[in-house]
Amino acid sequence: METIKDYISANKDRFLNELIDLLKIPSISADPAYAKDVLKTAQMVQQALENAGCDHTEICETKGYPVVFGEKIIDPNLPTVLVYGHYDVQPPDPMNLWTSPPFEPVIKKTELHPEGAIFARGACDDKGQMYMHVKAIEFMIKNDVLPCNVKVMIEGEEEVGSDSLADFLEDNKEKLKNDIILISDTGMIANDVPSITTGLRGLSYVEVEVTGPNRDLHSGIYGGAVPNPINVLSKMIASLHDENGKITVAHFYDKVEEVSAEERAEMAKAPFNLEEYKKALDIGNVQGEEGYSTSERYSIRPTLDVNGIWGGYTGEGAKTVIASKAYAKISMRLVPHQDPDEITELFAKHFKALAPDSVKVKVTPHHGGLPYVTNMDSIGYQAASKAYEHTFGKTPIPERTGGSIPIVALFEQVLGSKTILMGFGLDSDAIHSPNEHFGVWNYLKGIETIPYFYKYFTQLSRQ
Amino acid sequence: METIKDYISANKDRFLNELIDLLKIPSISADPAYAKDVLKTAQMVQQALENAGCDHTEICETKGYPVVFGEKIIDPNLPTVLVYGHYDVQPPDPMNLWTSPPFEPVIKKTELHPEGAIFARGACDDKGQMYMHVKAIEFMIKNDVLPCNVKVMIEGEEEVGSDSLADFLEDNKEKLKNDIILISDTGMIANDVPSITTGLRGLSYVEVEVTGPNRDLHSGIYGGAVPNPINVLSKMIASLHDENGKITVAHFYDKVEEVSAEERAEMAKAPFNLEEYKKALDIGNVQGEEGYSTSERYSIRPTLDVNGIWGGYTGEGAKTVIASKAYAKISMRLVPHQDPDEITELFAKHFKALAPDSVKVKVTPHHGGLPYVTNMDSIGYQAASKAYEHTFGKTPIPERTGGSIPIVALFEQVLGSKTILMGFGLDSDAIHSPNEHFGVWNYLKGIETIPYFYKYFTQLSRQ
Structure with missing residues (x-):
């Protein structure tokens, strides 16, 4: 044979x-x-x-x-x-x-x-x-x-x-x-x-839309007086993490499985060189949740990342516009025993509550996974x-x-x-x-x- | 005649x-x-x-x-x-x-x-x-x-x-x-x-670029451990205004002409109806610098607005990517006696100082006007x-x-x-x-x- x-x-x-x-x-x-x-x-x-x-x-x-x-x-x-x-x-x-x-x-x-x-x-x-x-x-x-x-x-x-x-x-x-x-x-x-x-990890993936004025405006004539949806969206995204890299969505961590010290020790045996990791990605530093190693951050911990953002003028040169709308695609990686549907709901509720009364916010779930x-x-x-x-x-x-x-x-x-x-x-x-x-x-x-x-x-x- | x-x-x-x-x-x-x-x-x-x-x-x-x-x-x-x-x-x-x-x-x-x-x-x-x-x-x-x-x-x-x-x-x-x-x-x-x-108003218009990892990454494999340039840029933009709507760029207001109470009173005589203004733009509320009226905000006060933002996946559906780069076009409307070149320089310095050590930042001036x-x-x-x-x-x-x-x-x-x-x-x-x-x-x-x-x-x- x-x-x-x-x-x-x-x-x-x-x-x-x-x-x-x-x-x-x-x-x-x-x-x-x-x-x-x-x-x-x-x-x-x-x-x-x-x-x-x-x-x-x-x-x-x-x-x-x-x-x-x-x-x-x-x-x-x-x-x-x-x-x-x-x-x-x-x-x-x-x-x-x-x-x-x-x-x-x-x-x-x-x-x-x-x-x-x-x-x-x-x-x-x-x-x-x-x-x-x-x-x-x-x-x-x-x-x-x-x-x-x-x-x-x-x-x-x-x-x-x-x-x-x-x-x-x-x-x-x-x-x-x-x-x-x-x-x-x-x-x-x-x-x-x-x-x-x-x-x-599981996944909850959503798209958000922030609407300011009902049409694109001239930033000279309206700038400073009306809600700029891009600035507002940026601020809302910024507030989704606290200073320790924890996600601020209420009840987000409630069901997260805390991995035992023994299992974390076992996992830490996998070869990992932080300097090489940074060098390979050409980043000045890693960034993430306080209290966890880099390999723990991308494996046993849930995360929130913006996967795409867009709004206003993105072509060559300069256009002095205040956009009517700004958008972002945001995904959360989940760990046992977080439920994607529940997390999507918690996110939507939190995100809408974050918005100032000057704008309208829409959250559309894309897909999720356990x-x-x-x-x-x-x-x-x-x-x-x-x-x-x-x-x-x-x-x-x-x-x-x-x-x-x-x-x-x-x-x-x-x-x-x-x-x-x-x-x-x-x-x-x-x-x-x-x-x-x-x-x-x-x-x-x-x-x-x-x-x-x-x-x-x-x-x-x-x- | x-x-x-x-x-x-x-x-x-x-x-x-x-x-x-x-x-x-x-x-x-x-x-x-x-x-x-x-x-x-x-x-x-x-x-x-x-x-x-x-x-x-x-x-x-x-x-x-x-x-x-x-x-x-x-x-x-x-x-x-x-x-x-x-x-x-x-x-x-x-x-x-x-x-x-x-x-x-x-x-x-x-x-x-x-x-x-x-x-x-x-x-x-x-x-x-x-x-x-x-x-x-x-x-x-x-x-x-x-x-x-x-x-x-x-x-x-x-x-x-x-x-x-x-x-x-x-x-x-x-x-x-x-x-x-x-x-x-x-x-x-x-x-x-x-x-x-x-x-x-005068104008300082810049484009900013934030670079995280040297290539687009899978958000599942890297998410939570590396700097996401969109999240970082959002946070940087959010910090450009304080809770009172003031621009936080150091020395930004140093040369701003404070308009006299008399002149402000004269200007206030121009007809302006806030409810109609909000209705025409379909906004829930106006937004801007504390201590100034809407018409003052767009005339005698300097402003900072993002005119465009982009990064990551912006097409249909969902892509679980961590972008390598994120961009924004940012313009500042200036009032007497702010100098556009000086403001552009102050902005660039401030913006670069804001960046965490995990990312690289580039600021490109577009154009300005006195x-x-x-x-x-x-x-x-x-x-x-x-x-x-x-x-x-x-x-x-x-x-x-x-x-x-x-x-x-x-x-x-x-x-x-x-x-x-x-x-x-x-x-x-x-x-x-x-x-x-x-x-x-x-x-x-x-x-x-x-x-x-x-x-x-x-x-x-x-x-």
Whole structure:
């Protein structure tokens, strides 16, 4: 029997080229102008599952973009792994900061990726990481070493909040029935420091609109006498944190899980160099909640960040206008046991109360997600840990990361199964940023590691 | 001798038609596509000055659009009035809000203009107001009642910053030599409340840039641990005003002229209805510096307003990004005796000092202008006041307006003479906005009033 290593050696170029073809299609779910490309990508993913050897593949319509489904059932009595991924990508803006066009993938060497990395929007998040599974499944089916059943569900709305997924899960509980869910949409600490994400932050994302005068005004004639919505919004945003970096929204921290000193000590073992961190980001200093380390601030603590702000004249040169409206997009990362809907409501109430009587304020919820924690004692976690040990030669570190994959909590609620997050990207891969990339080594290491998860998971399930 | 009233009666239709012809040419200085139209308008203005009876007219080339010059010198020993105006207009955008095409002038009745108003871009600002002077001069020359010398200087770059004017003034000091400058490029309070603008605010306009991390980051992975430039900028902007609405920039108020209680009492006589003001702008309340009335806030007090802000993701939907940079355009309206260059420097110093050590800050000056005040005791002001008394039957109210006409300060610096601002438009005439218009009554009232200024100014100059 061909080993996975041999199979990768023999097919490496094809694996890369197939991914590159997938990356060429701008499947930007946030922008309706790319609807055709998103749909085309769904078809390509279906074809890829077909080619990998799935018995049944399907493009499942939803009220939004479709979910691509595929499966290989070898024996109903064996366990079933459900793979989740997404084929949509973030918008590439700001375009001018890309060193090569976001949808013309190229392989370039970097300091952290001496064997080269594929530069393209979606290279890591999530086309590249999703495609590792397709290729690992291909290996197992073609070589007849698939030890259990596998189902694959790849959606096209992850970057815009997975709006159709809840309905899809509810409507397809039987079809999606599984023993464990496997996702590669996170990262690991370093190529020589494998890690498994055990905790994810939740999310509450809102858009706010502050209206001053009913039309744009001349700042000479009205300036100083009327509420300027940009100044007002700035002041409201400024007041959302106190001098210790704590969020001032009333009752915001009420349900926050206080992580034990023991667990904080365990987490502190992960390698972290503050000077290198600052240097890599070229920042004069870090900034955050008093009383917590940098890695705690982005993992076990909730946060509030403005993700976008706009209002008034933003073109070349000077225009002396007082805008009628100013806007901001604001997101809060949540930790166990904060509830996104409740937090959104607390925020809206607080934000409206902040506004002076001179302006009108609107708060529109965008989307939210529950925080999530995986138990390290579960056979899913143990199987993943053994898979990494086999291919990396090291026990992976359990890691709580700051990002949110709201669907992980949803999966548990609707499908009743736990999720294992096996991420092979690096923090420096610039997902959601210009010059997103994914190491060729990481891509192939993912393909190599995944089959071992199936092997150990099936073994541990039998015990 | 024909009186000005008789002359207007006899020539009213011609006066309107000549202005309408001038308004048909889209002399948009901001858009190079209209360069030919701008130049054609200059030629029409020269021809109009010729027709009015000027001895000498000329199109004076500059590095930008030309200045049209004309003069009628009747006796070198008599005083000389220099009229300034501009023949260029603002772009008409947004086009879809015009109820009739901006360059197809039509006369329509409005609530405030029961005798009709000419609707067209430039009707009030400044073709209509400039042409009042041409017609008043025509009357005085044709009827041999011009009591002094007159020079006319009409430029074509006022709407784009009068870039060539400083050089033109420097190069033509002798040609432009005068005793008083007369401009109609402002408004008056109402048709039954004549007013003369005595003060204009100055301007310091800057753009600021706050840089956090060296690239856009995923807010889940980095949020809470790194400086978010939008949050930081918001906080910096918020701190630019204290709780009393005072600007916190150090030494900002050091040179501000404190207007006397007497002058404030005089100004307070201008009709102002706070409830109507709030209703017209649909604001819940006014907002500004404690201790000053609304009309004082926009006239005799300096202000700071954000004119534009942008950063991060501003498109549809949600993107969980921490931006690398955030920007704002900030302008300060200045009052006597604040110096725009000095204020810009104070601002830059203060703003940079505000920044936490986690970010980098850049402040770029855009442009500035000196504030200006006309002394009510001057013979120029007295002559204008008597002219209004004669034709309106009321003493005009001295008014300080919030806008800036930087060239007025420039005239004083280079030519050494004071300016009288006799404006006949209304605030509601929608200059710089869709549906700009100028009352037929106002146009003719201006033509009627101007000759009296010449009469009284010459008389008062002799005393």
